[in-house]
Amino acid sequence: MPGAQAPQQIFTIEQLVALNPYNPDILPDLESYVEEQVATQTYSLDCNLCLLRLYQFYPARMNVHLIIKVLVKALMALPATDFNLCMFLIPERLQMEETFLNLATLAHFLETSRFREFWDEANRNRDILEVVPGFEQALQGYAIHVLSITYQRLPRSILAEAINMEGLSLDKFLEHQVNNNGWALEKGGKVVVLPLNEDNQPVLRRNTADSIPLEHVARILPVLV
C-alpha cells in the first residue's frame, strides 16, 4: 500500500487521484508512484492514466522514461486493455519514436497471440523490459490464460513456444503446474491437458430454452380469464 512519502503528505496516491485529478501539483507524487510500482511489482491503472492525462495537458512536463515504464506495466496487465488505453493518451509524435514503436509492435504480437514473434522481439528489447521486474512472469501468465481459454489439450511444443521455456525448465514448470494447478500430461509428456474452465468447454448445443418462469405466466392469468 502506498503510504506517506513525505511527512506532510497524508493522502494515499489513490485518494489524491480521486480528489484532485486535474491538478498538476500532484505530478511529482504520481511520478514517484510509477517508480514505486516498478520496484514493488504493484500496479494501478487509474493513477497511471491520471499521469498520462496530466502529461497531455502539460506537455512540457512530460517524462518520456516514465511513460515507457507505464506502458511496460500496462503490457503486463494483459489481457486487460490497459495498453490501448494508455496509447490513446500519448501524442502521435511521441509514438513515432523507436522505443514506442517497439513497444507497440510487442503489444501487437501479444494481441494477435503471436507468441513466438513476441519473445523474439522481446529479446531484442531487453534493455527496456528488464527495467521492470516481473515482466517475464506476467507475460507468461497472459500466454497461459489465452491458451487455457482455448485449449483443452494442446501439444507441448505449442506451450513451450508460448511461454518461452524449453527443456529442463519447462519440465520443472510443468511439474509445478501438475502438482498445484490441476494440469495433467499425456502421451509421455507430449500433450498437456489443461484444467477445464468455463471458456474451454463451452457446452455444445447450448439452447437457451424457451421456458417461461411460472410467475410471469401467473401475472397474465387474471387477464386471460
Add this chain to the structure above:
Amino acid sequence: MAYDGNRDFGGGYDDSYDDRPEFRDGFRDLQPLEPGFDTTNYVPDVVRTFVVYLYRHIREKNVYEIHQMYEGSFQKLSDRLFKQSKWPAVEMIAPYVENDHVFCLLYKEMWFRHVYARLQPTLEQRCDSWDNYCNLFQVILHGNVNMQLPNQWLWDMVDEFIYQFQSFCQYRAKLKQKTDQELAVLREIDEVWNVVGVLNYLQALIEKSMILQILEEEKDGNVTFTATDGYDYHGGTNVLKVLGYFSIVGLLRVHCLLGDYHSGLRALSPIDINQPGVFNTVIGCQITTIYYYGFANLMLRRYVDSIKSFNQILLYIFKTKQYHQRSSQYDQILKKNEQIDEAMFDELFSYACPKFITPSPPNYDEPLINFNQDAYRLQLKLFLSEVRQQQLLSSIRSFLKLYTTISIAKLASFMDVDEPTLRVALLTYKHKTHVINYDGTVLSNADVDFYVDDDMIHIADTKVTKRFGDYFIRHIQKFDEIVNELDRTQLE
C-alpha cells in the same frame, strides 16, 4: 439571492408571454430589421417585453412559462429578427430587468449561444463567453441562487459549455490562418478555455451539489431527486443539483474527447443508464449520454455493452423520429460489425466519432501547420490497428458456424493459411472475444464459441431460440393496462 415574488410588473397581460396578441397572430406584425443594421444597440419592443416577462417568470419560479419562453419564444424571435445578427447587448436590456446580476449572466449565456449557432464567433467573443461562464458558475457555486430553471436550459448550459470548449480547441489548433495579432493574444490568454479549468468547473459542480451523495441516498429512499425530475417542489432550487447531475455526463463527454475512455466510464458510474433517471428528461442529454457511453465501450472492446446501449437509443430515436441525422450515425456504428474492408472502417469511424481535441495549446512558434486534426488522427490510427488485428476473425467465425467439429489441418486448408498461423488466429479470436469485466471476471461476447482438443476444434452451437413467450406476456400485460385505463376514464 432570494427572489421576492411580490412585485407588480404591470403590463396588464396574463401570465403567458405567448398569449400576447402579436404572437397569437403569428408574428405578422413583426418586421425583420434590415441587414447591416446594428442590432446590438437597439432594443425592439418585442425583445423588451420578452426580457421583462422572462425576468418575471424566473422570479416567480414559474418553470413552465420559463420553459415555453426559452424553448419557443427565444427561437421564434431569433428566427424572425436575428437570423444573421446578434441579439441586443446585455447593457441595453439591463435597465428593463433592474440590472439584475444573475439575469444578465443568464441572458448573456443565451446571447453567446445564439452567436455560436448563427454566426462565427470572434476570438474576443470566445474569451468573453468563457468569462461569462466563469461568472455564472461562480455565482451558482458560491452564491445562494434560489431559482428553478427548466432542465432543458440547465442541460443546454453544460452542453454548450463543453461545445464551446471543443470549438475553441479546434480553433486554437488551426494556426495557418491566424494573424500575428491573434497569435499574440492566444499566447497570453492561457486560462481561457483551459482544459484544466473546464474539468475543474465540472468537477466543482459535481462536488458542491453533492449529487453523488444524493444519488446514493436515493437508492435508500431517503431523498427524492429522480422522482421529481430534479425539481424541488418545496420552494427550493434545482439549479445546483441538476447542474451537478448533468456535469457527470459532461465529464464523460470531455474524457472521451481527450481519448481517456476508461476515466469517462468511471465518471459516469454513479448514473445507471438502464434505469430511468433525470438524464431521460432531456432528449439531448439522453442521446449524448448513450452515444458517449457506447463509443467508450466500443474503444474498450466491450462490444456487448456498446451494442446494447446503441440499440436502446436507436429504438428510442426511431420511435420519436426527431433526430434523423443523428440516427444514421448510429446505424453506421452498428453496421461496423458486418464490414470487412478496412477503408470502410476508416470512413465509418471518421463519420461517427466525436470531435477529438488536443487539450494543450500548440506550439505557437510553428505557425504553419494545422494541429487540429492530431487528436482525431491518433484515435483513428489506434482504432484501425485494432481493426487490422481482428481481420481474420470474421472468416474464422463464418467457417466455425458451419461445423461442429473440424480438425485444425482441414480448417487451415480451407482458409488458405498454414497451421501455425491458424492456431495463432484461433488464440486471437478467443482473446478478442473475452473481455475482462470490472470485477476481474472473464466475460465472453462471442456468439460462436469453441475449444480445441489437441488437433480438433469443437464448436459450441449456440442456438438462441427466440423467446416469444416473454415478448407476448409483456404485450398482453401492457394491453391489459391500456384497457383498464380506458375503462376507468369512461366511468368518470
